[in-house]
Amino acid sequence: MSSAYLLVNAWREIFARVFNDADLQSNVSPDWLINPATRRRLKLDYLCQPVGVAVRFSGLTGKGRRRRGDWELLKEEERRDQTRDELCRRHGIQLAVIDPFDDPVKQMDQFLRVLSRASRMTALDGRTNREKGVSMDALAAAVQSANQLRFTLSRNPEQTVGTLAEAWRDREANIATSLQEAAAMKAPQPTRSQQRTLAQLACGRRIVHTHFGDGVVTEVSGEGVDRRIKILFDGDQERTFLASLLADKLEAAP
The missing domain is CATH 2.40.10.170 (Thrombin, subunit H)
Incomplete structure (x- = not known):
């Protein structure tokens, strides 16, 4: 298994746990996420609309491998990330750009800041108190889970990343089996x-x-x-x- 694959899988497991799989969309390109410079849709690796948080992995090629240090490509990716962030904010979404090759604790700190910002924005939006309360409760649970994972990562980063990656593989295997069985029943x-x-x-x-x-x-x-x-x-x-x-x-x- 490549290191890139292992690291990305660990982060996928992190997000599955933090958001508890609730309304978590993967590999999504919303209608409103269109780059004005190219008129092409941009992609989000994860979107959790109910809590107003999205995730994009940085430093990867289209096939999920680590992007090498071509300066022009890196600058272009940075510009797309900036555009993606601006468009997300306009639509009430806080974007976390995660580099799976960086220090996982540092990246978790960044992710926690995004969750905190989402909580502040949710408290100020124009929805009813009941609607906001549901989102705030979900965000509070996400922050608690993220803090627990950060603590575990800080104690033993390498082992924790490996454990998380393996957990994601098990999760995917269970999902794939369930999907195949359900489809076979309906056929x-x-x-x-x-x-x-x-x-x-x-x-x-x-x-x-x-x-x-x-x-x-x-x-x-x-x-x-x-x-x-x-x-x-x-x-x-x-x-x-x-x-x-x-x-x-x-x-x-x-």
């Missing part, structure tokens, strides 16, 4: 449009999965109901699916 017939999408799948084709995000097809094997598709998702995680269960979960990457 709806794909529409003509979905059949065309499946027919066009070939090695090297970029796709977007509704749950696992961006990836590339690495293998297509079998026929009919036994047709299987292997997809390498950004971050070096390869998964195999029955084609019949992918029909309503895939779309071509933009």
Whole structure:
């Protein structure tokens, strides 16, 4: 397992615990998150709309690997992060930009500052006290969980990161199993449009999965109901699916 993959997985587990999986969207590009300079949508790694917090990993390539030190690329990424932050604030979202390769305690401190800012902004917004109370309670729980994780990281960073990464792999395996079992029970017939999408799948084709995000097809094997598709998702995680269960979960990457 690459160090980049391990570090990113550790942070994914951190966010899953902090937000308790409640209304936590991953790999999302909201309609309002459009770069005015390019007119292209920007991406958020996580968005928790009910508490007004989003997360973006920095320093990664499109395939989840560590970005090397090309000055122009780094400056361009920095400009996109600034634009992303400005657009998020306009829409009541506080953005945490996390560098998974930096000191995890330092990054947790930064994340905690974002949670605190979200709490202040929530207290001042125009919603009813009852609505704000729900968000404030969720933010308080998130802060408590984040502080506990920060304490554990500060005592033994390397071991804690490894433990968190392993926990995320277990979590993903459970999610994948549940999704496959649920889909197999329903097994709806794909529409003509979905059949065309499946027919066009070939090695090297970029796709977007509704749950696992961006990836590339690495293998297509079998026929009919036994047709299987292997997809390498950004971050070096390869998964195999029955084609019949992918029909309503895939779309071509933009």
